[in-house]
Amino acid sequence: MSWELLTVALIAGAANWAFRALPILLHADRLAAGGRLGRFLAATGPAAIATLFVASILPSLTPDLPRLLPVVTGTLAVLGVWFARRSVVLATLAGAAAHGLTVWLFG
Amino acid sequence: MTRTRPPFLDGLLASLPIVLGYFPIAFSFGVAATRADFTALEAFALSLIIYAGASQFLALALLSSGAPVLVAAFTLVAMNLRHVLYGPALMREAGADAGRRHAWVWAWSLTDEVFGQALGALARGQRFSEAYMFGLGFGAYAAWVAGTLAGALAGGGALEGWPALNAGLGFMLPALFLALLLSILSRPQLPVIAVAGLATVVGTLGLSPTSGILLGMLAGAVAGLVRR
Incomplete structure (x- = not known):
């Protein structure tokens, strides 16, 4: 070293x-x-x-819609799960899962 | 808040989103270090001794470009100056009787994300506990060091075959910060949050990402002074 x-x-x-x-x-x-x-x-x-x-x-954040879409779905998932369950852990995991899933489906 | 688990375990569980966010970032740091001709042991040492994500990537760039040792070291020191505010801000929320006897150990793990998660827990009514801080900090630190070592040993391209997984893991930290922001959101804090966000955008686009972070935090905290 x-x-x-x-x-x-x-x-x-x-x-x-x-x-x-x-x-x-x-x-x-x-x-x-x-x-x-x-x-x-x-x-x-x-x-x-x-x-x-x-x-x-x-x-x-980019004007390129296909690259922006996973960010939008991930953000919406965090918001949705947070307001439904009030759990930071679940909201974070849901956001990352929605983001990855969108990339997998449309990426 | 009624506890059903020991505080250390509670903290360890609360570190889960940080662990999932840190591991892939640390992994990519390990990969980047080996690509820049550092050994796995050197990458591991940087994560173990510095333990500050963005500044470690900068350390690679500075060291491999042959920057003088003291210039490189003090650039990294300046980059992490914001951490000086985290301890007092956390202890202020924890209350006057909060224990701090072992802070010399657990405060080492007071990174951006650990601070945010701890503050969010207090905002949700959880009582401050040093054992919780040990659990939270240990999970995050272990993930960071283990991720670095895994990345350095795996070498380049390890996650490139899994783009959806890579993307999902990459979104973990923005998702965590958004969830933490929602957890502390209250009407009196809105001006602070708005000013901090706006100043971050202006600083990042006008100067640099590091300047954006410093400017956002300072502008938001100053907004807290003038709002009452």
Whole structure:
């Protein structure tokens, strides 16, 4: 294994651990409780999930209808199963299954 | 919420959609690493030590193009800076009495998807538990590392003979994020969600996908400040 790869991995990995764990261990949320930073943090979760959804679906959006169709059926399946069962796991699996099935039928 | 299973097992089961989403992505990372002339052990080490999807693909590009070690490392560090907000946001929702004694271990697995799933569970009324976080995080991490190793050992073209399966697995993460978004959806959060989504589109199309993610999260969180 090359030392360059190991060095890059160790620096990036150590930073990832610090970003994920230190704010919890240092009680950053309590320091922010109630104030403007508290409201900022409360909005971070919904903002992050909305961002990650848009970022993950954006590359699949295309005017090419046959390529768009699996995205549409997959999205509708997630919406349908979510409103019927209120289960994140089932809605996710249904979306992926509908997407794959559409590719299989029309791809 | 009444529990019928131990929290660790509950977390492990909740990691299922993440596991199904991570495995094929990690698999394709393993394939890409071997195509870029890295060994299976090196691909495995990158997933084990870095554990951050998009930045690992970037690491391959940077390392194989001969970028200086420190430049490559700090590019990856900057790319994952958004994770700094996840812990405090999660613990704020978990409540003041939530345990964090073992956070130095379970917080390692606080990726985008694990954070989203944990936050969604809290929004649905589940009590925070470190054992749940261990289960959720372990499932996701194991899938990521195992997927990488499988991809690196299988080599290129392993999923190319199964286009429908490949496509379905590729849609797993957008489907998960949409389901998580629905699970936390409430009228007061709508402006935050709308601003975050719009800023992501503008940032992604105008600058880069990484900028789009950072801009979307920051713009949405700032919208949370001004809405009350």
